[in-house]
Amino acid sequence: MAPKNKNPNGENVVPEVQQKKTQALILKSSDGEEFSISKSAAGLSVAIKNMMEDDCAGGVIPLPLVDGGTLARVITYLNKHAEDGASDEDKRKFDEEFLSGMEVDVLCDVALAGNYLDIRGLFHDVCQRIVNGMKNKSVEWVRKTFRIESDFTAEEEEQIKKEYAWAWEGVDSDAD
């Protein structure tokens, strides 16, 4: 850590660069919640950065496609990744813990938000997380988890299963 600058009165002086970084703006979710976020953290989203450059809405950016709960999560992620002095290792650990508690529904919402706000790293990590949870699961588990109703007939399904039987080897049991 660099030593803090002090002015002649012994007070801490925030260097100009940092002042610029800590300037805040407001993100407004689809359900009207407002969140304050530093410009440096918000700028990690390519979409928000573009909106900031266009200087729309005088410091309040409406995000009509992201609900408050999801936006809060995204902001937690952005804050960590914009933190001064957070090493890549810190960030990796944070990402791991950050995503590990989320259900598939929540992960999908975060994926949508990550895509909409163009935060590639977050989007990639969430996709990877969703996929890690489902790759060894059965077709029935996937249907249940993603609330999908099959439109295959039993015969059609049996036919494919017979032809590609190898893909059904070593599937996890649905119990857990």
Place this chain on the structure above:
Amino acid sequence: MCNNGDILSEILSYLPVKSLWRFKTVVKSWQDIIGSWAFVKLHQENYCNNCSNDKGILVQVYDGTTYKWKLLTKYIDCSKLCRQSMLDADFMEPIRRNEIPFYQRMVGPIDCLICIHRIDRNTVIALCNPSLARTLFLPISPISWNRNSDAYQRYVGFGFDIHKDLKVVQLFILDYDGKPRVEIYSQSTNTWKELDHEIHNDMHVKNSIMPYKNGSSSFSHWLAFKQLRQTDGANYSLLSFNMQNEVFERTSVPHCVHDAEYERQVKLRFLAG
């Protein structure tokens, strides 16, 4: 949930091949997504590029009863060799009876794709993702060539430029001296064009050389040699085609290699590091 089709494609494109084949039976819309050529490209970017280990093997085998090559794949964690029926369909012109079956070449894999082509000019070039059993047939180059009767060797390379555009380059090396002919195909425009180049008349090309690992997919490479006087042996080099700016580059090889009398006495591979 996740009823946004684009996002769903993205998520599924991070899945390993085995899961994808299973999840084709989740619902018909997933089957359509996984079966599309657009998905093949996404899967290549998101799964293949992040997958550090080789997960499967590909076997190309000639079937003497049907006169066709077959492609078979096997995944390391599966007990059986899994034949994927789509690939031994009629996607290449069948090899004619009594014809030597070796007039067909396989180049790759580069980023999960292989390229299969015959050595004669007016035949289809197929790009194939064997894992997902998807094949793309390139249009035959319409560029006319008034030296059709000349003997030549056809070499094909493929790769991606910085915009992820798939490019395929075909070289016709004439058996008698004459400037090699080069044509390049771009998937984004779906057209062929002839390329002006600096390869010399007396340059011969052998053996396409695969990059050591994915990520070097913006180049195609061949072992090239220039026959000097009979007594002097040949002059070897690595010939590379850069998909980015569409130019050839030559890299010299250690000097002692030039003592090799025949090109089949030289083999060249890439190393990591």
